[in-house]
Amino acid sequence: MAGRWMEFGKYGAAGAPGAEALGIAMEGMVQGISSPVDSERGFFARIRYLTKSDAGYEAMDRAGVHVTPRTLMAWLAEERMPRSKAMLARLDAAYWDLRRRNVATDLKNRLNNNGRGTRVEINPVNQTGVDRKHRRDLAPRSVNVRGVWDRAVDAWMDDDLAELDAVWDEILDLIGSDYDGYSYVSSVGWAA
Template structure:
């Protein structure tokens, strides 16, 4: 991790690590069922999605949904409703499977046939920092190539260290000013 700003809030600057911003930006690309899990429609859609493939059953297992086949069939037939804990587990399983299913597409879109994706990096918010301690920072834009597969894999695995390593590679292209973008207020791209 790069980092002269190891204590980001020391002078009241606000932001997050670049690794966190990268993970958040990837997460925001994932869409899915809008209906809440505790609604009839939301539950039915999640159960349908999760029970179509072996990967769905694996996601339910990872999320801790351990019920008999009879109970699962009763949920699918809408004869019974899962308790609150199982509703939360089903929602977690749905989003876990959704993330895994869209990962390939995310890699394809972000790699953009080898051209990469242009990323806008917004520096930390220094509006609450006293003038003598402010740094002269502006939004930067950089084309990112060759790291998207690693970034998406790290995001799926919740591997913050790997996301941090990928972020360090991204900001190296900012020249001598790269260390000022270890922490950011946000990042964004159109992919």
């Protein structure tokens, strides 16, 4: 990790390593059905989403959802839903796995922006709890990031914090000489 915050938080600064903030920003893009899986609305919406594509069936297989064709047809006809909390949990896991994979594909396209990259807003650590004499002079930074998005999204999907950290180091290089102040941040965002 870039940066020399030897004892981050010692004086009251609050934030997260930039690589984690980058992952959190990507995870925040994953949204879906808000109704709980154990409600009729939530369950039937999930099963419809999962059965629309081969990728959905693969997600169910990865999550351990194995039912007879008759049971699946009854679910799709909204005649019944599973009673087992374990089955509902596996179906919910399959749903979120598929949502995450679909968002990852979309994120790569949107963030790469046909090679033009995406402007990223980097918000420095929150220093409101730090005595004035120990504060660093940091302001939000905005940089256009290109060429790293496929790696970043793949690392996020694989929960590979080391690779996300390597990507974050490349993003910090765009900041210039003050990069060290942004190895920990309060948030990262973009409008892609």
